[in-house]
Amino acid sequence: MFKTKKSAGVSVTPAVHRLIQQANAARASGGWSVAAEYFAAAVARDPSLYHVWMQLGHAHKESKSYQKAEQAYLKATELRPTAGEPYLHLGHLYKVTGDYVKAGRAYMHAVKVDPANADAVAELHRQLGASSGMTRDRMLQFLEQEFGEDVVDTDEGLGRSVRQAKESLSKILAHLPGKAEEARLLRSASMMLENIDRMAPADENEGEVALIFDASDLIGYYSHARLPTGIQRVQIEAITNALNAPNRQVKICCFIDGREDWLEVPISQFRAITELSVRSGARDDPEWVSALNRLHLTLVLADPLEFPDGAYLINLGTSWWLHNYFLFVRAAQEKHRIKYIPFIHDFIPIVTPQHCVKGLTQDFISWAIGVFEHAACYLVNSQATKRDLLKVAAILGHDVDPDDIAVIRLDADFRKPETRQLARGELAKWGLDNEPYVLFVSTIESRKGHVVAMDAWLELIQRHGGRKTPRLVCVGKNGWLNDAVFQRLEQSDELASRVTILSYLSDEELSLLYRNCQFTIYPSLYEGWGLPITESLCYGKPVIAARSSSLPEAGGEFAVYAEAGSPVQLANAVENMVFDPVYRAERQLKIATDFQPRTWSDVAQQIDDEIMSLVHSRPALADHAIPKAKIGAYHPVTRNVATRIWPGIGSGEIFRTGLGWLWPDTWGCWTRPEGGELTIGLPSDRKPLRVYLLLQNFPNHTCPWRLRIKGLPSIDGELQMGEHRWVSFDYPVLDDGGTLRMKLRGGWSEIIKMSTGGTIKEYSASVGLKGFFLCEADDHVARTKFLEAASLGTISDLDAFREHLEPTQDEDDWNN
Template identity: 40%
Template structure:
């Protein structure tokens, strides 16, 4: 055979053999036969050592069969051949994490994300490590987050383009009068602004430069939590979206406005880009499709921002405004205290209601417990309060008084939620909505509300059953209940499921888009709202905005929401409810008279007015009231303070949450037994400014679950006691506190442990906390208070500390 032909033949055979080995390697890999796969990949690489992708596959096989050294060599060889391959860096990161080199793993993940910001797995790993407290270069990480956000953006939708369109010229020109600037230049801009976006941009820049140094920071933490499980906003979520969106799109020149969210996993606030907030808000109102790609992309971008963003640095003296709720965030007030200490912020919660305290029978036990924990802390942290009705204001003041606080009337401002819910334009025709839900125009009664016990769906069902007994079924209008499931609703659905007659006249609807909901209001006969307790009652205002008669109970704030335009019945009076219901359903002339009354007299406010009222009130508070310093609390001498999460389901005079003694950022959130410190230690601060003489302090420590640890308890930074804790063991440490240690009026007790535990390892990532020594509780008393010391040591001996803590709570 000719030598050339012989060479080609050998080459062909080699190619066939390499192809066979490649198939063998891939097949073994797919059936997870890692040893066979590794051997086959090595044979292929002997002939094709330049194949970076095959070196990665060899690395996988070696890693999976436990040969971490071989895996590292293979990955590194791939990286030498192709230094810019993000996937190879990702795989090395996985290997280093598996080997326990978490910091190195983070560095490789960061490099991978820098090379390819769209590499989702690298971002997920960075988020996971960040939540576990691994230090990652924040500057580089911030650039990665921005690049990932850009890479994730889909083609701009029509709705997005409309939201981002240039600000209306009239609105821009109206700001000129508010700017104290060069009038001649402003006149030039007035003429030039109509010529193009460049002049608009210049005017915007001038507006920014003229803003007062007053910073409003809106905390949307609960809105972020809501978006993880739902999309269409209801109640409190709608208030936040509308008010904050309005202030961002029509800025008040006196204020700089930011949006932030508290990360419970990372224990700090993170800024949310305003354009992202506006995009999410627009998407949330458009429909309820949780799987829509555009929605998922925006939600993922938000999650990345919160999990990887830098801790938010408040401007000095900023106003932190929470239009939603924070009672479910166990470490929230700890960080409010820290922000007050570091930045001098003012904290202003918007109290929508006091339902879990005023009507706990309509709430789940955990919800009531968390809300009471919030109530025990809010009055010592809030500088001012917003609330939505005079009824809510009365309840807020009543709860404060029960807990031993006095609120000045000028500390609480009522922002009525009488906003205009009507859409300027509705693209969806009414017939399309009615066809979708099987309804006819004017042929149904509407009940918009979350499905939960306090909304009184059961009374509404009872009324409809009575209507069916007293009138021909064809004359009874169907009841359409629009709302998602809330708390304690099993009996509602059980009654509906068990009664075919009721089901024939009641339709339950959820996840209704804004446009469909607007059409359901426009086409209904009238609305009902028989709730037993409300903070305001947004569906009432919504009904009146669309000119529809509304039948309400007279409970709590509903007379304020309905005013002279709604019909009312006494709560619990089923006969009065039936009378008013039949009149609205069957007396069309009366119903029309109520509609005319609404059309001619009801004047809802634009949502932007609510935002302006909030900013105006802050402007009034600004500079007119002395800042309220954060005063460290005074412990009850002689009483046991259990550092656990609150379990009380009712309030009592003098109740204080023990968590208020924690200072700094070295604490994990309270658990059912007590609270863990973070690596680096935690500090308790006691106000002892009117105490004299030596004190006796007992501190209860809990060891880690995975390893032994040393501990140090210090007074004002000076070690007072040291020792060791075995795994899972408890140790109570008695110490004498000499008067000189609290001569300044305060005592700072530090608790530090030498070891740490990563809960993500033992919980499979469910709990991402990294913790050190735990604090069960403490008791401090005068050294000569032998009665308290004996009572406490007896409780320790007989394991009766829970009863001792309960006695303190009840002031026994």
């Protein structure tokens, strides 16, 4: 009887199996050339072994036999034409050999045959971000040549089909008899027409004002997570409902790494990806991976979005973690006169920095500085957030009119009628089917009050014993600064036995937990709104909340309140709710009788109404003003490193214009190879100026550079390896509209690595700018101070944005 063995699940002869084993042993010891010989001998005996051809390609590539590696991978593509893996590794091979054009072609093949291949899509992103010679247009050209079709999804085809169907239905409807027996058919056709109208993409000429929803952070969120949390849910629900608004041009846009443009997100793909996102938390689900990669590829290859002039760019989510966000906003403001309207959910990193990691606070402060410099008006989720906005604006030196802030309460119904209701028996998988429990839905981090909840449960256990204390079910993913929460559980076995922690639940599972809990708690120390409170009330469940920030607004008369940060008060409130069933029933009846959540259509309509109100009541909503520099001061173009705010804090980042910049770092900012522009506002009564720029070069190569100055001849120079150098020129009084415009471009570029979205990516960069200094040309005192600070390395003493300490009484007495 002929014996066979298995290799990667495939039957092989004993002789081939021995060769593969020898190859694997050689590979494990780093002997790639020897491994290649054994793998080659194996496929010589059995050429049908796809996985061995792949391993042969790897071995040849590692031993630098690149032509043989290519032949092995190509053979693998012949054996499995629909597999993306060999094309992916061909792309890696071509990158190693420096043939980025062929690498891009291979990655596109991988995506084409395997849309779920996340690595291939990621490589296409990197190709666009690096100086690989691979451009969007070239990618499109390859796709047309190789596949003869357009892989970029748009809503145009859907729109044409929908409009044709609408026309046909209209004709049918016009010829239907008006008899009673035809009423059902008439109603049916009318409903179909209404649904078609909602599906069809908005006509470019429809609507008096265009609303463009920026979903950049939502698309970015999907790159590392699936199930939406509070802010993501707000965006999904509000945008989805706004798409159905009549007489309004609504679009969705974003920007991504590798594409220096605002890009339009196809509405059909937005609906598909958001609907998939709430089904489960499984990020490896093939349907999810395929849809996400399809969206990313569409965005990589999409045409730049042309904003309708005067459109309103609305960001309902967060953008503080998006690098260069305001550079993109400024570009759209300058080109299309758009008005930027952010939805501000909270000021947590500024108000409670002790509950945030340092980097988050620094990035948020950068965003806060930028938001007041770019926004035409504001949307907020509560009166508490409005008060915080006005306080922060005042500290930063911005006089914000309270009437320019619209409060959009997030008291909408988060339940989804289409969500499948799981049977109560499903609770058994968490051991919750036979005991009462209290629900706490929140990311697990210090600010959310989990330590307060744990200490309250310890108090209840001491009062009533573990058996009579209800189980606390905490639902949420891990956040930051939560060590103390888990320490409480580690230090008390009795507490740990009464606490269950669940993460990454689907909408169906979360609904099941809400429907069957006794009540919920939300002891958060600070919030912008408090979505879990609203969600609990929507399910008819009493909620005990902390009396802090916006939570009394979210809970209103329906929630029970305990002092924020007090485990004893929380324990008392829980005790009343647990051991007094009549009281609990009364609270539940009040919710069932009087609580009426709004629909998301209502929320979307309010957003629309508030924007229209701001437009019509303030027709002179200002275009973005060119920021003015301070004469006699240094303006660093750096990333913010402060963890608190003070009057006058800012950044020279605001003077960057165009899209020829990477984002600021702690030392300064690299330009892109095409060059970065500076637009600097000057005093109206200014005199001739002396201008100084501090340039920075890479450590391993000289870099020629050119500085173009509008109205003056260009200045050329060359930086030595690792050099930073001051460059200066005189700027006379010109007919320049009070604006100094410059463009800095380097003659050498390098691929550098920068962190974005939690990952390290490669970008093409050129000459860097650390900052600039302006003074009047005949102000010799200012010039002397500058020269002294520059030579002594104390230029930060002249920082236009540094904190100035107010003199104390003791200092005044001393001076007197």
